[in-house]
Amino acid sequence: MLKRWIRKPAPDPQHVRDLAAALRVNEAVIALLCQRGICTFDEAKAYFRPAVDTLHDPLLMRDMDRAVQRLTEALFQEEKVLVYGDYDVDGTTSVALVYSYLRPLFGPARIDYYIPDRYTEGYGISTQGIDWAADNGFKLIVALDCGVKSVDKVAYANERGVDFIICDHHLPGAELPAAVAVLDPKRADCAYPFKELSGCGVGFKLMQALCQAQGFDEAPLHELMDLLAVSIAADIVPITGENRTLVYHGLKRLNDRTRSPRAGFDALRQLAGLREGPLTVSSLVFGFAPRINAAGRLGDAKRAVSMLLAESAEEALAKANVVDKTNTERRGFDTRITEEALQMLEADQMLRNARATVLFKQDWHKGVIGIVASRCLDKYYRPTVILTESNGKATGSARSVVGFDVHQAIVECADLLDQYGGHMYAAGLTMPLENVKAFRERFEQVVAARLTDEQTIPPVEIDLPLRLEDISWSFYNLLHQMEPFGPGNTNPVFESTDVRIVPGSAKVVGNSHLKLTLTQEGSGNVEAIGFGLADHYDRITRGQHFSVCYTVDVNEYRGQKTLQLRLKDIGWN
Incomplete structure (x- = not known):
């Protein structure tokens, strides 16, 4: 498919040189930072080493004081609390985080969780869920990743004597529900500085505010940042500002083998074949998220929460196997229906x-x-x-x-x-x-x-021009320090012009992919892979010069690591 290459404006070269000298960092990396609005020494320091103590005060969020007051009342008046979440990854990780934090405070007899059935109840807060809460003696529901548009459902809950605290991140409608508190940074009247939290992120801020109000140690809450990282990655929210800090520390928790990892994530890692190397945002998006999502797509999303809460490796693996089997079934439906849809279009x-x-x-x-x-x-x-x-x-x-x-x-x-x-x-x-x-x-x-x-025409955004000779392990390691990558902080895309293939190096693999070795006058050779770019094979093998846009990646084969360009597109000079 034809793509349009969009080249980002180059930052001021003098500013790049000055900041590169101050930080003693490669000028290309500094140019990338400047393009992302990171233009001073202090901003760069905060970017490369995001600190938990820079997180915003949760009380800046509208209704947070009311939410904390109501949750505190429930805690000390021995009321039962129901943690209610959506059936996708953001919803299930939200439930696991809030339930995990509140359970030791309330005790197992006074807290439970609820995920609506996608097919019988639909998205968000359901009448059936409210009835279940009321019939089982729950006086307060903490709704996560849903609820900001549930005006009629919250009104019904009020009639049944059930209060709501809503933690959502979707755009509100014209009318807000009559809940005790509606926490949503996208509320027009909310002055919270960061608007792009995930649903799990809003739930985290509520727990953070409760910690501060009661003088609780926040360390147990920080242990739950692995759930935050998965929610942010899966929900495709921008990995900038506060989200970047949360993902950075969540990934550190996921990858810290000196502490026991969450059994559910460890089981998913095993089933997804991600044992080698550290987990990244990409690992979470493609390895964890589809499996967690599958539980709610084809069955009961409570299975995903149960897996995330599992205390032993054996229990987690047994539950993860069920989730993984559901994901395999989901892929079958996905493939068949996609084929039918494309046939309808083509016919x-x-x-x-x-x-x-x-x-x-x-x-x-x-x-x-x-x-x-x-x-x-x-x-x-x-x-x-x-x-x-x-x-x-x-x-x-x-x-x-x-x-x-x-x-x-x-x-x-x-x-x-x-x-x-x-x-x-x-x-x-x-x-x-x-x-x-x-x-x-x-x-x-x-x-x-x-x-x-x-x-x-699908766009490819290109950060900077680059010569192949500038691609080295030291350059890659600097790029690596810009992670976690994701929306708002994407893996840098470079453009190299007037390149050609090393004769005999090009081959088509897997029917549609192109594997080749690139060279440029005055530089060495670099391996490259272009997924879905096999249509260019005939033309590149004629010896013509061309341009490539790509990310810099690592290929590991039989224990050997080599730098590899992952081509986004090929252009002709």
């Missing part, structure tokens, strides 16, 4: 030529349609909605291309919908079955009016 010229993709099939599995939407987006790069039937309604997931607000496009179809929510690049929606055709037509009209031709 219909009108669908192929549309500006948006909207597909509906009654028997598609609700648990994987978000993944299928992402797969279709990868193939046909345009706003995509995948719908299936559930409980007599059409329900689905939307995904979008860079720069196009799919949530706003859905808002313009609101009169056809029963429910919707989400953000710029991902959303969920539900509608009457009879409205699917009208929704497809309206959504297509909205997208066609707003989507530019440029937005239909």
